[in-house]
Amino acid sequence: MSTHTEGVRTMAHCPACGAERAPDAAFCEQCGHDFASGVPTPAAAGPVSTRAGETQTRHAPVRAQTAIDGEESPLDVGWTGPLVRGDAGAAAALDPTLPSAADRCLQCGTGAFLDGYCDTCGAKAPNPRDHFAESPAEWIGGVCDIGRRHVHNEDGMALLGSVRPLQQGVLVVCDGVSNTTDSHIASLAAARAARDVLDDPVPHAMGLPDLLVAALEKRLAEAVVAARHAVIAIHPDPDAPTPPSCTFVAAIIEDGLAVVGNVGDSRAYWLPDAPESTPRQLSQDDSFAAEQIREGMPRKQAETGPQAHAITRWLGVDSPEDLTPHTQSVRLAEEGWLLICSDGLWNYCSDADDLRTLVASTVTALGPHGRHPTTLAGALVDFANAAGGVDNITATLARVGPTDPPPTAPPQAPALPSQSPMPQQSDGEERPDGPVHE
Amino acid sequence: MAQFTSEVFQNEFLADGGTDVHAIVRVTCAGAGQTRLGGEVDAAEILIVDTSGSMGPNGILQGRYAATVALNEITDGTWFAVIAGNHVGTLVYPAYGPQQMVRMDARTRQEAVNSVQMFRADGGTAMGTWLTKAKEVFLTVPQVVQRHAILLTDGTNEHETRDQLTWAIQSATGFFQCDVRGLGDRWQIEEARRIASALLGTVDLIPSPDRMAAEFQRLIKASMARGVASVDLRVWAPQGAQVLFVKQVAPDLEDITTKRSQVNPLTAAFPTGAWADETRDYHVAVRLPAKSIGQEQLASRVQVVVDDQVQVQALVKATWSNDDALTTRINDQVARYTGQAELAAAIQDGLAAKAAGDDDGATRKLGRAVQIAASSGDEEMTSRLKKVVDIDNAEAGTVRLKKGVERLDEMALDTASTKTRRVKK
Incomplete structure (x- = not known):
């Protein structure tokens, strides 16, 4: 184990924020800048807040048309209004840095984080990559969590939602394969690359539903390719002993139609509220367990067997040739939840009926916030952690039907640094089409 | 900087x-x-040379020579003084006029060299008085914060009580640094360690008077290089x-x-x-x-x-x-240094037991020292240990105490025990 720290000349003012520094300070009292590192901390890097503000203007106009410049067709009815990203400036946040010095240590309640550690109890500052939430719209939200046992959070997620419910939405979850190198970087890069592909609205195919499904399925296949490229870009060497790899599951929602696609064993479920409607798993696992189930083994036995988590397809430099996602579509015509999750959740509740029961009881337990997607996703993550949290846990939800407001205090740890302050939390006045919900 | x-x-x-x-x-x-070369740091240096009767004619002759060599190494501009020590500490240079430190230059160097020729072997040993005198002299230039002294002794601190020495050490602690060198085999390593340890210096053995000059030169060179x-x-x-x-x-x-x-x-x-x-x-x-x-x-x-x-x-x-x-x-560095610390403790405890007549304790401790030195491949320490014990089985640490061991060999083993070797990465 060895670490190396460069010595620096001392000075009287903080190089990051200009505040006067105490003679014996190793870190700026004002902004937490580490005088020994020379690298400004996130708190000191001014552009963070403005970057989030820019997002609205940067992304909205780009989505005003669906075809390339000059080739727009009247049939391209993909205009969905301004979209709000779950995470502003995503690219900059692939490797989340330290939280700001202003954050108090949760372990001792008194200390502040100076150099990644609490100045009172020495607790490690929470890594924002280990737990983050996204709430791109009132009807879409998700939580990605390290769980209890893993050293890294190798799950990644990326969400997108139009202001008007069910108009357009994207939910992507990628689960990094844990015995490969840098899978925690790869999974987030993959999820975001896929989201960016799915973000492009599709031509609405003259209103023909079958053609729309086909277009969305094609788009999902393109997203898989983009996600794989993002994974490979992390470690392009095909001969690396353990190149990063991950699973893929995504849902794309267009005007009340959801199409899901998956590669690997991360899952999508449709969980209608009404007891008389049948909940179902939309994704198909690429796993030995799934093969065994298809051959007749009971689900529970197969999914808890020794090979349960061995997947037969994944995204990576060494992935199988055929990466056509399994796809399934569902018309979001009745109230319910579309759940996109990693095995960190379904390990503890795999059957669609059981999941619906879990979601229903969790919604009830959360009371006035039960139908807030991010709050519910956080509660599902808590459930998986309480059950053991053996793997990383990601739960993302799209709500069909009425939603509830979030608790006033954010239920989740701060999101990735680049996305705070979260624009979507305070964008009521800026909505072009006004509040949609009751 | x-x-x-x-x-x-x-x-x-x-x-x-x-x-x-x-x-x-x-x-x-x-x-x-x-x-240091840029003159940003003002430093003060005092030579404290034992001139007790035990030094004898040859010791004094070599003492004069060593002090002369040391004076030649002190860089121009450094504040300096020379103290002769026996049962009292006496300022030898500057001896006349206001008794305060002066800056080194060609004239003061020559005057100081002349002064040390007047060293005479006479009187007893009271190192506490030397330290007290040094502090008094350093205080004549209070603005100079980097203070260093070399203390040379050849004998036991016989002419003051242990408490008097302790008090003098405490008074000097945090005020100046001091490297202590013992000449021959009649001084007490324990006393020298008390001084050097408190005053952030080192202890070493100078086996014979003719080796003094080289050691003084080395110490002054090292001191002059300290710019912080x-x-x-x-x-x-x-x-x-x-x-x-x-x-x-x-x-x-x-x-x-x-x-x-x-x-x-x-x-x-x-x-x-x-x-x-x-x-x-x-x-x-x-x-x-x-x-x-x-x-x-x-x-x-x-x-x-x-x-x-x-x-x-x-x-x-x-x-x-x-x-x-x-x-x-276990991290290699941690393991090796832990081993070296244990080796030092085993040697010092073993020699202390031997001096107290506890042959069993000495055999056990020195046996352990042999064992550690052998397992870590420390050949230099093994050869020093061999001058004090006969090794039956280095691996098992079984040794017999040697008869008629040279006291100098024991002292060399003792002083060498705290010198560690840096572990390669």
Whole structure:
């Protein structure tokens, strides 16, 4: 184990924020800048807040048309209004840095984080990559969590939602394969690359539903390719002993139609509220367990067997040739939840009926916030952690039907640094089409 | 301005319930010599030469010569003085006019060289009075904060009480640094260590008078190279934790734990004296309340501080793991320095037992020393040990005490025990 720290000349003012520094300070009292590192901390890097503000203007106009410049067709009815990203400036946040010095240590309640550690109890500052939430719209939200046992959070997620419910939405979850190198970087890069592909609205195919499904399925296949490229870009060497790899599951929602696609064993479920409607798993696992189930083994036995988590397809430099996602579509015509999750959740509740029961009881337990997607996703993550949290846990939800407001205090740890302050939390006045919900 | 860098060597992984974190913090200073040459640092140097009767004609002759050599090494502009020590400390140079330190130049050097020719072997030994005199002389130039002395003795501190010496050492502690050199075999290593340890200096043996000049030259050269007057090592440990010890482990072994002074409730400062362009290794041990598997935390921030300014910081970490492959590994640096510290203790305890007539204890301790030296491949220490014991089985540590051992060999073994060898990365 060895670490190396460069010595620096001392000075009287903080190089990051200009505040006067105490003679014996190793870190700026004002902004937490580490005088020994020379690298400004996130708190000191001014552009963070403005970057989030820019997002609205940067992304909205780009989505005003669906075809390339000059080739727009009247049939391209993909205009969905301004979209709000779950995470502003995503690219900059692939490797989340330290939280700001202003954050108090949760372990001792008194200390502040100076150099990644609490100045009172020495607790490690929470890594924002280990737990983050996204709430791109009132009807879409998700939580990605390290769980209890893993050293890294190798799950990644990326969400997108139009202001008007069910108009357009994207939910992507990628689960990094844990015995490969840098899978925690790869999974987030993959999820975001896929989201960016799915973000492009599709031509609405003259209103023909079958053609729309086909277009969305094609788009999902393109997203898989983009996600794989993002994974490979992390470690392009095909001969690396353990190149990063991950699973893929995504849902794309267009005007009340959801199409899901998956590669690997991360899952999508449709969980209608009404007891008389049948909940179902939309994704198909690429796993030995799934093969065994298809051959007749009971689900529970197969999914808890020794090979349960061995997947037969994944995204990576060494992935199988055929990466056509399994796809399934569902018309979001009745109230319910579309759940996109990693095995960190379904390990503890795999059957669609059981999941619906879990979601229903969790919604009830959360009371006035039960139908807030991010709050519910956080509660599902808590459930998986309480059950053991053996793997990383990601739960993302799209709500069909009425939603509830979030608790006033954010239920989740701060999101990735680049996305705070979260624009979507305070964008009521800026909505072009006004509040949609009751 | 000197630049400090630091490196940490540790195995941060603790087993379930583990509490003790050990780390070697390597601190390197660069650019200190430039500072000194550039005249940014004002420094004062005092030579304290034993002129007691026991020095004899040859000792005095070599003492004069060694002092002359040392005076020639002191760079121009340095404040200096020469003290002759017997049962009192006497300022030999500057001896006339206002008795205060002067700056070195061609004239003062020549005057000082003339003065040391007047050394006479006469009187007893009271080192406390020498230290008190040195402090008094340093105080004549109070604005000079970098103060260093060389103390040469050839005998036991017979002409004052142990308490008097203790009081003089305490009075000088934190005020000036002092390297102590013992000539021949009639001085007490324990006394010299008390002085040098408190005054952030080193102890060594000069076996014969003709070796004095070379040693003086080396010491003055080293002192002149120190361009950073005073460096503190600050050790932060989290609330509820305990700093078990802080030891300098290279180039010399010195437990500095007791030198601590509290900076704030969680941080203690340990003085390390003046620095040249050099590297020193510190072994820091911290006891933490155990945390659960998978938790990571900071065990210590180790900072190098000059004039209340943190120059560099090293982070010592702890991570609890149930992976035996991670937790059972001992960092090589930590292991080797721990071994060298144990070796030093075994040698010193063994020689002390032998001097007290406890042959069984001495055989056991020195046997253990032989065992450690052999297992770590320390051939130099093994050959020194061989002059004191006959080795039956180095691996098992079975030895017999030699008859008629030269006292000089024992003393050489004792003084060498605290010199450590840096472990390669």
